[in-house]
Amino acid sequence: MFALAACGGNSTNSAQPSETPNSSSAPAEAATDELTPEPGAKLVFWHPKTPFSEYAVQEFEKKYNIPVTLQDVGYDAVMNKYKADGPAGKGADVFVLGHLELGDAVKSGSVLPNDYFEEDTKNMMLDEAIKSFSWDGILYGYPSYAYLPAMFVNKDLVKDAKLDTWDDIIAFAKSFNDIPNNKYGFFMEANGYGNAFPFMAAEGGYIFGKDGTDASDIGLNNEGALKGLEYFKSLKEILPLKAADTTGDIKTSLWEQGKIGIIIDGAWNAGRFQKLPFKVESMPLPKMPDGKVPPVLTGVGGFFVGSYTQYPNAAKLFANFLMSEEMQMKINEVTGFLPLAKNLQNEELYKDDPVTLGFIRQLKQSVFMPNIPEMKYLAYNDTIVSPAVEQIWDGADAKLTMDKAVQGLKDAIAGSQ
Secondary structure (H helix, E strand, O other), rough: OOOOOOOOOOOOOOOOOOOOOOOOOOOOOOOOOOOOOOOOEEEEEEOOOOHHHHHHHHHHHHHHHOOOOEEEEHHHHHHHHHHHHHOOOOOOEEEEEEEHHHHHHHOOEOOOOOOHHHHHHHHHHHHHHHOEEEEOOOOEEEEEEOOOOOEEEEEEEEEEOOOOOOOHHHHHHHHOOOHHHHHHEEOOOOOHHHHHHHHHHOOOOOEHHHHHEEEEEEEEEHHHHHHHHHHHHHHHOOOOOOOOHOOHHHHHHHOOOOEEEEEEEEEEHHHHHOOOOOOEEEEOOOEEEOOOOOEEEEEEEEEEOOOOOHHHHHHHHHHHHOOOOHHHHHHHHHHEEEEEHHHHHHHHHOOOOHHHHHHHHHOOOOEEEEOOHHHHHHHHHOOOHHHHHHHHHOOHHHHHHHHHHHHHHHHHHOOOO
């Protein structure tokens, strides 16, 4: 979900190489009334070059008079690039990262704790955001936004059709579908584990046990998960395509042509979809036929101070600035990512923004993804569970297929240790 852009970028950081990370810089006990940036501080920021990142750099420079060089580094490239460049003094001072990579970042010594602004951050942000950016009880980052899927509705096509239940969704799709002309009432990607997860989790499936911390306990093939997968597969009745023909590219193309009434897609496309020439709203996934809530998977994005920075105080000021409510609202405006500040979770704020409002409601029906390193097998280039989900959609036996996939996931995890 977080793989939104893959833009390369070469650091031009002029900081000198450091033998050891600045892990003890600016300790919490040194915090006074105001954090003072180092004389002559200048920062490098790794983030995709977007209207948000350019705006944030501009505003920070105006407020603090600290120059920031924005280097266009894709979300997926940040962690590996920092592990390679950081020890040589060529890494960023501040970079964007999703919480799924926190375990790797901490274990590799790549990030500094959020010490100076810890209490302010905890007071400002939702508890789940704090938990997602913490490791062994230590808060490391500056959480900012959530990325999660929900339903987008083309109101010009759906109009006032009732969409309260999955039966309603199915009824609308049957009335709207014109398959030979590529018109669909409902469309989702049937080739990724994340799309099947809400149905699995509604009935008791889960990724890792003990609140997402036990990689030896995988619940993707338990009785509930299999029941949910059977319902997921039953939706092929209204989306009669092979999984390989339900890719994100196909879905997005048809949706933007105004040929689909309802899709499941991510908050990361909300800004783009709101510019389409038809009225778009969003809503949470309806309850299952048995009344259970299908929770979507949620990720947390935010900012980290690199452990090899030569300017830890200035970097912490910048990371904290990026986390501010003002910047969270800017991210929401540009991309659709959802603010995670408690003050910005008030539905009343979005009474005139039905897209963000729908995602705020979906967030309340979501599961925050585990941040243990083993999550990488599902989060990036998943070659185990997602292919299994695709096979099940195309008709394979759910139990046999998922038993095999879960064993494959266990083997991959065991092989990495």
